[in-house]
Amino acid sequence: MDLLPHSPIFFLIFSLILAISIGSIQISLSDVFFTIVKKLLGSQAGGNPESIKETVIIELRLPRALLAALAGLALSVAGTVFQCIFRNPLADPYVLGVASGAGFGASLVIFLGIDLLLGSIYVIPLFSSIMAILTVFLVHLIAGGGTELRLLLAGMAVSSFFSSLMSILLDLAGPRAHGVFYWIFGGFPLMGWEYVNVALLAVPLSLLIFIFARDLNILLLGYEQAKQLGVEVERLRKHMMVVSSVLTAVIISICGIIGFVGLVVPHMMRIIVGSDHRILLPSSALAGASILVLCDTVARNVLRPIVIPTGVVTALLGAPFFVYLLHKGVR
Secondary structure, three states: OOOHHHHHHHHHHHHHHHHHHOOOOOOOHHHHHHHHHHHHOOOOOOOOHHHHHHHHHHHHHHHHHHHHHHHHHHHHHHHHHHHHHOOOOOOOOOOOOHHHHHHHHHHHHHHHOHHHHHOOOOHHHHHHHHHHHHHHHHHHHHHOOOOHHHHHHHHHHHHHHHHHHHHHHHHHOHHHHHHHHHHHHOOOOOOOHHHHHHHOOHHHHHHHHHHOHHHHHHHOOOHHHHHHOOOOHHHHHHHHHHHHHHHHHHHHHHHOOOOOHHHHHHHHHHHHHOOOHHHHHHHHHHHHHHHHHHHHHHHHHOEOOEOOOHHHHHHHHHHHHHHHHHHHHHO
């Protein structure tokens, strides 16, 4: 029983090791574990067959697995926050259009070649973050603070609009079409350690959200009661919208639009651990990281040597769950 609170951490570690071991070159779980330990201790690979496995682990599969874990963490945390501040169980970065807005910002940078012109991998996350913030406020403005249905419809309309713009960019992109294409469907072709460093921005942003877990709990009581208990509701909502939008944009700027993780994972964890955000947020973060690592593993291997977009796998799993939530809400 003492291990129960730590089980999400152990499951994440197991998911990472499993993901790294599976591929065109099969590597045992023990080899993966000890290779990573050796790397952490500073040991260098020699010029022997074992070093080939070490290169595959350290330079190819480990960065991709970590990117998938950080993406799942960020999208799950953002989805949990959006569902709380909008008081809408169907809210997530994908449904609210934030993901599409951020993806359009990233695609526009690629299409115009701004990233090559400025020569920095931080250009795409910057433009993506700006578009994500503008998108979430646009959705809120269109909904006019109305019902959950208005918010949901506004998010879907904005998401469709930006998705259409990305499709136009894809038609016009020419030689850069592949870069725009993978942003639309979501995946992890950018696997270098430099991209892991960018994705690590999700960790401090998530920790910043964790600080406001108590205020998010109070917000569940209703806006009026939250105000009476001393919570500055509008200020909290704006801060959380901005931080969650940037959190989403940082990930989407690297891996493209991966839908449904931010919708499904918070609901799953709410069933398991309850609605206390002091527990729900870290639980969703760890569960989301594990689930996306496993989804990416499926995407890499199910049609090997073809690698399908990770966003396709999450959509296949998440779309039925979304329909279930809609049906449950109607009932």
